[in-house]
Amino acid sequence: MTDDGFPPLDQLTPRKAKLEHKALAAEIAAADLAYFQEDRPILEDAVYDARKRRLLALEEAFPALRSAASVQVGARPAARFAKIRHRVPMLSLGNAFADEDVGDFVQRVRSFLGRKAQDEIVFTAEPKIDGLSLSLRYENGQLVSAATRGDGEEGEDVTQNARTVAEIPQALSGEDVPEVIEVRGEIYLGHRDFAEINTRQREKGLAEFANPRNAAAGSLRQLDASITASRPLRFFAYAWGEMPVPPAATQFGVVEAFRRWGFRTNTLMVRCADLAEMLAHYRLIESQRASLGYDIDGVVYKVDELALQLRLGFVARAPRWAIAHKFPAELATTVLEKIEIQVGRTGALSPVARLRPVTVGGVVVTNATLHNEDYIRGFDSKGERIRSGEPPDIREGDTVTVKRAGDVIPRVEAVDLARRPADAKPYLFPTACPACGSHATRELNPRTGKEDAVRRCTGGLICPAQAVERLKHFVSRDALDIDGLGDRQIEFFHTDPELPVKEPADIFTLARRDAANLKKLKDKDGFGAQSVAKLFAAIDDRRAPPLNRFIFGLGIRHIGETNARLLARHYGSFAQLRQAVMAAEQPGSPERQELDAIDGVGPTVVEALLEFFAEAHNQEMLDRLLAEVTPQPLEAVASTSPVAGKIVVFTGALEQMTRDEAKAMAERLGAKVAGSVSSKTDLLVAGPGAGSKLKDAARHGVEVIDEAGWFTLVGGQAAG
Incomplete structure (x- = not known):
């Protein structure tokens, strides 16, 4: 085994590598979503980095497994400024x-x-x-x-x-x-x-x-x-x-x-x-x-x-x-007063430490992540983190060290067992959802054969916490980003008897329903005529969201910002994406081949898309939502280039640039880069040593050019 606990690469068969890669990609995607979108890390930095390194190592050893990376940025400008x-x-x-x-x-x-x-x-x-x-x-x-x-x-x-x-x-x-x-x-x-x-x-x-x-x-x-x-x-x-x-x-x-x-x-x-x-x-x-x-x-x-x-x-x-x-994160010591469970939009039960307020790096911290139930158990006799998940554990009343990881997200780093109260009891992680009472289970991890660290509510649509969190995600800054519709407002509307918001489409009917109600929103506590007018205007301002934000906002599992942008670029419109994914349910269909061939969209994402669109209630929800909003295609990238909008595949050895550089250039010019050749492919750029993809191109009638032909086609933009 490697230092990180993985089997050596030279001992893996292509099938075992594919299975491990799929599991790692899913684990990293879930960690990215939890960290960047929910401020709820589920992996320690070192563990996350080890997973990333292993994923990259697998892709280096087995190039067919290559996938895209993910990062996030920014927040939409406030409405009060131009x-x-x-x-x-x-x-x-x-x-x-x-x-x-x-x-x-x-x-x-x-x-x-x-x-x-x-x-x-x-x-x-x-x-x-x-x-x-x-x-x-x-x-x-x-x-x-x-x-x-x-x-x-x-x-x-x-x-x-x-x-x-x-x-x-x-x-x-x-x-x-x-x-x-x-x-x-x-x-x-x-x-x-x-x-x-x-x-x-x-x-x-x-x-x-x-x-x-x-x-x-x-x-x-x-x-x-x-x-x-x-x-x-x-x-x-x-x-x-x-x-x-x-x-x-x-x-x-x-x-x-x-x-x-x-x-x-x-x-x-x-x-x-x-x-x-x-x-x-x-x-x-x-x-x-x-x-x-x-x-x-x-x-x-x-x-x-x-x-x-x-x-x-x-x-x-x-x-x-x-x-x-x-720089290394700053530390502070305080008392963990209570452990509470939050239920996320995917049903994940996440423990949160409620802390006695303490200043860490110039910021007053009152909450910190505890990641999952194994993390709560995982302190050794010296009060330091261990991997095994065996007692001694962390308990309410403990004196803990809090760290702001990356100077952003606070987490409990260590516990001072010498200062543990005599009456402190071990924390029993719930096996039932605190929001709906449904069973909360830990799925089997196919890579390790062990239970996942995250326990999830099985209630699905009947779980109000998941419904609320999905709505929060839909209006969040990286999705539709509706000013004035934050967590507090979503929670209010979800339970409001006059203006209930149970699904995304309900947000866009608020103004019409309010106009028809005898009791107006402006007369309720926390609202006023001006704030209501601003809220309704902000909602109307989001009736034509960018396609990638709309896809991301749907909260499809494993579809983060990067995959949402890949899908938006590739399909151009939501109608085409929806039609293609529904047709892709048939194994071997051209639509399935096209979906599988999108560079960066792995099998985990494909399965998540198929599952989402296969649900009748999701289709009904989409119909109601699309009656209110019209997602807009992303602005064309280099739309005047001769390869804009075309599906391009690179194969064989390239001499003037690396494969990654070639893909990046094609995307800058507005092309869609795929990893395999299908009937949808427009162009195959083949270098020396090209193999089966040439045969696939001939079978599908795809145009084939060499590297020099590529540079001629795109206007001589050499790699330099």
Whole structure:
């Protein structure tokens, strides 16, 4: 067995590898969903990373198993601000929590580019500022607009507020200033300025800010620009959006140009020739963290050469050429007062620790995740985590150490058994759903032959907690993102006798039903005429959601943001997706072949889709919902390219670029990349050593070209 408990790769048959890959992919997808969407981690960081590494190792050893990765970013802009659509999306970064993760990142970059160990790749390293991302647009050197990140594609218009920030130039100086340039960076507050703001808040009898980031965000997002002007906001420039002609060929050179043009840039940004230099600079910045005078939460590494950044491109919604190396999470000690069970939309029973309030890393924490029942049992005699799940356990009344994993999600890290109350009793995890009373069971994991760590309610549609959580998911920020319809409002409407919301379609009939009711929503506690008008307007604003958000919002198991986007890109409309999946129930059908061939959509996702659309009640729910909303196709990517909308398959050895690079290029040009050839395939790009896919192409009458023909077809866009 390997160090992580897996059988050696050379002992696996293709069938065993496929079964293990399927189980791992499902486990990782569930962990991603729990972590990124529900703030409810079900795997420890080290365990999650081990699963990811194993998945990648399997895909390297068995290339037919390759699948897509998943990341998330952003939140939709608030309705009280006008909106600005970013010409170039503002993306998030993947995270590294250990030196080994950074080494893996460097190796991934080398592998993608086909570089050998002796080939130099220069990286930049700079502090990761803990503030609010901002994009500044200049035309002919003059500031014309400023926008927050928002959901990465559309942000809040804070132009007037940004004009009050002293470190944001109103006009750029220099002979090489482009006609159009979007400079991006971070708005933040220094520690001393933050303390002074909170002093003034106390003197006025107002609530204090929890930390400098919250204070900076609140200061920039004021409707009254004079309030923003009264607060000493600062700005570091480090990135860019639209910029037709960069002033330099490297990341470092462009940031130097920013400084010439009048921006403040971070003096701790350096170039690093290898991994050792990157980690050494990380240690230096970490040692200076407390004396910088502003908050940082890690170090960002980027490939320095812009041409290589272009080749590397993006995966999901993050660049392949950059990563954030986060600092170790801060710890605090407090008392666990109660353990409560929350039921998620998939029926998962998740234990939550209710804590005596404690400040961790500048944030007051009252809740922490306990992951699952095995996690509750898994402390050893020294109060440290163990794998076996044997007693001693964690109990209500224990004194615990709380850690903010990745400086975001609090979790119970250790228990002080010496301070355990004498009357503390072992916690008995429920075997019945606390919401509906149905049995709660642990399914058998096909990979390990053991029970899954997660216990799930078997109540399904009769479980009110699952229904409520599905509705919360549907309106969440990464799905339809309806302003004014948060968790509290969903819970209210779900039980309201006059305006019940039991399924998504009910949300869009609220205004009509309210108009027909004698008792109006505006007259109920917590509402008013203005808030109701805003809510109904926000709901109407979501009647034409982007297709990927609509698919994600349906809450189909194993369909996260990445798979929702893949499906939206591939099928173009919900009607086509629905029709294709229903037809794909027939094994061997062209629709099934097409679905199986979508690159990144594995068998777990296919089965989840088939199961969802096979349920009559889901079809009825969709009919009612689609009578109210019209999902919109994603904006065409490079729609003028000759391969836009075509299904392309790559096979054989490629000489000018790696296989991953070829796929990334095709997707940038609007093509849909598949992993196998079917009757739906439009084009096969075949390099030397192409095998069975050539025969499949001949059988289906698919056009075949070589690598040179590909570059000719797409306009000579060589890999560089």
